[in-house]
Ligand SMILES: Nc1nc2c(ncn2[C@@H]2O[C@H](COP(=O)(O)OP(=O)(O)OP(=O)(O)O)[C@@H](O)[C@H]2O)c(=O)[nH]1
């Protein structure tokens with residue numbers, strides 16, 4: 560038997576895995592037959608590798624237990640696909656210009672963060688092009704959930720000074736320290752660009768040209784772990800459709816803890832909290848305008864998701 564070495568998967572493509580050995584050396588490895596199925600090995604996995612008997616090729620023999628898993632749902636295939644493992648920070652990246660900022664998308668990622676048990680943060684990127692989005696409100700909407708937000712421009716990096724929020728580029732680097740952070744968000748919001756900038760120019764991830772689909776665009780197609788001196792970052796492909804199809808409508812409220820807190824005081828069973836009725840806790844309260852606006856914008860996301868996940872009856876959900 561050859562020596563067993565510990566490593567972490569930084570990239571995977573079908574049957575070939577790039578791994579970083581604990582010594583720092585990068586190697587390519589294949590995997591034992593039973594580990595080639597489905598999501599057995601994903602980016603971020605900690606693995607044991609050894610030389611294949613009588614050859615100079617490495618093989619992954621074992622995948623260590625995962626501390627966390629990131630997955631996405633393919634509605635077409637009715638399948639959950641694990642895309643990364645062992646992350647301890649979820650960076651929800653959004654753009655304030657193109658593509659336009661959408662609260663609904665942030666709220667969907669927050670549902671996942673809650674489900675995955677991973678701390679989320681939100682980045683508002685492209686702030687050099689900020690026009691009419693009320694960043695102060697968007698940030699205050701997240702604060703009560705314990706979600707920090709950051710005002711940055713990946714294009715200008717440390718030269719961009721936040722104008723509306725207390726957190727900018729320096730504070731972002733601070734929270735990333737010592738963590739493995741996965742960057743998620745729509746295509747073109749600047750995930751690859753932000754990661755390149757955080758590497759101080761040492762990593763060049765080709766970036767996607769917004770507005771030009773196909774020719775000349777460098778949209779990220781595979782997740783990739785980038786190990787930097789102070790933190791590890793995972794770049795991921797932009798999402799096109801973001802389904803929460805696997806979640807039962809009855810379980811959704813627990814994934815909106817801020818709304819659940821209010822809903823428990825509602826007098827009605829099965830209340831949709833939409834009608835202005837006296838017994839509904841969302842309508843009978845002493846909130847100021849700011850709080851009302853915040854809670855109702857979260858309720859709007861919640862209602863939309865409930866409608867969506869209720870389309871498929873529970874008994875026919877395969878996920
Ligand atoms: N003005 C401005 N443009 C930016 C900023 N960050 C990124 N961009 C541009 O936005 C485009 C998309 O950036 P990417 O980093 O490729 O976006 P992505 O999120 O990785 O996209 P996918 O890989 O398709 O998911 C590129 O042309 C970037 O140069 C920014 O802060 N300001």
Ligand SMILES: [Mg+2]
Pocket residue numbers: 750751752766767777778779794795796797
């Ligand atoms: Mg990218």
Ligand SMILES: [Zn+2]
Pocket residue numbers: 825826827830831832833838839840841
């Ligand atoms: Zn109600």
